[in-house]
Amino acid sequence: MQGAPPSVLHGEAGARTARRLLFHAHHQGFFSYALLGKDEWERVLLERGFVEEDVDLERGGVSETPHAFQAVRMRYGLDAAGAMLVVALRYAPDLAPEPAAARAARGLSPLPLPEAGKPVVTIGRFARGNWYREINARLAACAAAMSTEMATAGLPFFPPKRWQRFSNSRFPEKGLAVAAGLGSIGRNGLLIAEASRVTTTTTAKVPFPYASSAVLLGLMLLPFDIEEALMPRRRPPRTALSFCGNCRRCVEACPTGALHVAQQPVFERERCIQYYSSQLETLPAFIEASWQDQLYGCDLCLNACPYFRPDPEAYTDRGAIGGSLDAVSIARMSDDQLRALLKGSSLDQKWIAPGALRRNATLALRKRGASREAQ
Ligand code: SF4
Ligand code: SF4
Numbered sequence: 001m002q003g004a005p006p007s008v009l010h011g012e013a014g015a016r017t018a019r020r021l022l023f024h025a026h027h028q029g030f031f032s033y034a035l036l037g038k039d040e041w042e043r044v045l046l047e048r049g050f051v052e053e054d055v056d057l058e059r060g061g062v063s064e065t066p067h068a069f070q071a072v073r074m075r076y077g078l079d080a081a082g083a084m085l086v087v088a089l090r091y092a093p094d095l096a097p098e099p100a101a102a103r104a105a106r107g108l109s110p111l112p113l114p115e116a117g118k119p120v121v122t123i124g125r126f127a128r129g130n131w132y133r134e135i136n137a138r139l140a141a142c143a144a145a146m147s148t149e150m151a152t153a154g155l156p157f158f159p160p161k162r163w164q165r166f167s168n169s170r171f172p173e174k175g176l177a178v179a180a181g182l183g184s185i186g187r188n189g190l191l192i193a194e195a196s197r198v199t200t201t202t203t204a205k206v207p208f209p210y211a212s213s214a215v216l217l218g219l220m221l222l223p224f225d226i227e228e229a230l231m232p233r234r235r236p237p238r239t240a241l242s243f244c245g246n247c248r249r250c251v252e253a254c255p256t257g258a259l260h261v262a263q264q265p266v267f268e269r270e271r272c273i274q275y276y277s278s279q280l281e282t283l284p285a286f287i288e289a290s291w292q293d294q295l296y297g298c299d300l301c302l303n304a305c306p307y308f309r310p311d312p313e314a315y316t317d318r319g320a321i322g323g324s325l326d327a328v329s330i331a332r333m334s335d336d337q338l339r340a341l342l343k344g345s346s347l348d349q350k351w352i353a354p355g356a357l358r359r360n361a362t363l364a365l366r367k368r369g370a371s372r373e374a375q
Contacts, residue, residue, distance in 0.1 A: 097322030124297020130319030
């Protein structure tokens with residue numbers, strides 16, 4: 001899909017549209033949000049490229065070749081896209097699994113929930129609900145509200161489906177978030193976001209009390225651009241490690257040496273448990289040795305981070321599978337059974353091999369057996 005360059009909103013129409021977009025982003029509960037003009041996000045794309053296909057964005061990805069870069073641009077119709085809304089949503093510290101009755105009503109089998117004393121496998125906090133779908137739904141609500149408002153104000157009408165939305169996508173989401181002034185990359189390679197608007201005050205004597213690394217990112221490409229001078233002021237991009245200082249807790253918490261203390265964040269994907277948790281390849285011995293009970297994701301470096309501040313009030317009813325499942329049941333499931341069980345959850349991604357999940361559960365069981373024997 002290719003098209004003519006987007007129209008540009010000038011004057012009061014542009015300024016008001018930009019302000020209203022940010023108002024709706026705030027109203028939808030996003031923690032951080034900002035607008036980038038087309039020139040700005042194009043610059044980031046040129047610098048960073050797109051993320052490799054079929055990998056977990058949180059813990060993977062490299063730039064594409066020039067040919068693949070063009071192909072992805074065409075697929076998303078980027079020539080015709082205008083400004084970009086960049087958002088961060090703070091996720092919950094935990095999430096209860098969807099009840100069996102509600103799952104049954106949607107044609108899904110019950111989750112194999114853990115029983116007392118039985119071995120479990122755990123799911124990273126960011127994946128306990130489908131926060132990616134939640135982000136997209138909230139962005140869709142912003143698009144619906146704005147398209148109606150614009151038409152009412154006599155501006156061109158752009159139907160909501162033309163406001164393309166992305167989360168956990170092939171865009172360099174972290175680079176775009178930094179460019180939009182949403183935060184800084186920490187030593188663990190993840191974004192530490194700053195609240196766009198502070199609605200409560202704290203007396204806690206902690207550095208940057210309104211920052212959180214418990215966020216996931218989303219993007220919305222607008223079907224029009226806005227003159228850069230009319231954009232609401234953004235925070236200037238922060239350099240990496242701006243919030244980290246001398247802290248090295250994540251480096252010390254990582255059992256596989258995937259993180260390092262250096263002038264810039266150094267994350268080695270090939271040493272990361274989270275990366276391997278979705279990949280059906282033979283695990284290196286040092287990864288296997290450090291594996292605990294992870295089914296998908298690994299929270300060890302995030303849990304150690306002083307900025308790991310999930311939102312206790314955050315909620316999504318999309319794909320809630322909770323924090324742990326019965327390890328024996330998962331280890332015995334076929335590929336089809338696992339796919340059916342995890343349908344609609346954040347583990348329902350094409351880069352997550354069911355066989356990898358089965359292997360992870362088997363490994364967790366073996367580890368538990370070994371630790372029992374050692375006692
Ligand atoms: S602590 Fe876990 S998620 Fe973090 S870098 Fe190490 S292996 Fe990866
Ligand atoms: S644990 Fe410390 S060094 Fe690591 S990302 Fe958080 S603040 Fe930065």
